[in-house]
Amino acid sequence: MTRPTPETLTEACEYLAAQDAAFARVHQALGVPDWRYGAPDYAVIARMIAFQQITTKAASAIWGRVEEAVGDVCTSAILAADEETLRGCGLSRPKIRHLRSIAEAVETGALDLDRVHAAEMEAARKELIAVKGIGPWTADLFLLYCGRLDAWPSGDVGLMESYKMLHGLEARHDTKAFDQLAESWRPYRGVAAHLLWNWINTERAKAYAANGGG
Known part of the structure; x- marks a missing residue:
């Protein structure tokens, strides 16, 4: 596997946008997400x-x-x-x-x-x-x-928090419920993860700037 192309990511984002309006909002606001790509070697795992x-x-x-x-x-x-x-x-x-x-x-x-x-x-x-x-x-x-479009880091709190923010929910889904929800995002759960990470990181950066960087 290699880093997904912009064309592949655009296709995936459009698919996800049709599944959940929240992804349509993220895609419209932030475009195609940058893929967190790393060579499939020991150093990548060690860093994780x-x-x-x-x-x-x-x-x-x-x-x-x-x-x-x-x-x-x-x-x-x-x-x-x-x-x-x-x-x-x-x-x-x-x-x-x-x-x-x-x-x-x-x-x-x-x-x-x-x-x-x-x-x-x-x-x-x-x-x-x-x-x-x-x-x-x-x-x-x-x-x-490594570029797997459907890889899904189950239990990632950042993803669950981002989805909660996007939908204005009072509480995050628990891991089991969120994994079940993510089933509807196959075969692009990895792209969904990148969209959600992009969203929460952007929102946190805005909040940081609004607080004067402190």
Whole structure:
């Protein structure tokens, strides 16, 4: 898979707009979303692990220190780095264990990212989540970054919050209900995710600017 073309994304947005008027509003206001594309390699997964459950600002600082400490983030670099070095970058012990577990799986061939990249989505997802340290959300996000138009990061709070905002709801859907709703967006759930991310990020930027940047 490669980065989706603007033509493909436009077709997907028009399809989604016909399914839900909220997507029509986003598409009209913001156009075709920029795709969060990343090469299907270990560094992409490692970065996802590093960014989990902390603020983007904090995660960016930690990731920068990791890159400074080990150079190019690859399996051999992470396996060669001692725990003290990685802890000094700000990584928690569980995240270090996950990074090493995934690196070992890639090194031994238990996880073949080229095979994952070429496989049908369900087979690719199954191979990813079989590795200790890669949960369903990380697997789905990785596949989304690789260009899978229907990959869906279930449980992503940002997506649920964005949809709530667009529809003026008092509360977010829970994960199960939101996943059921997203079924109607197949085969473009990944495009729906990008539209929702674009919307909430734009609204947050407006609020930040309105508050004087503070």
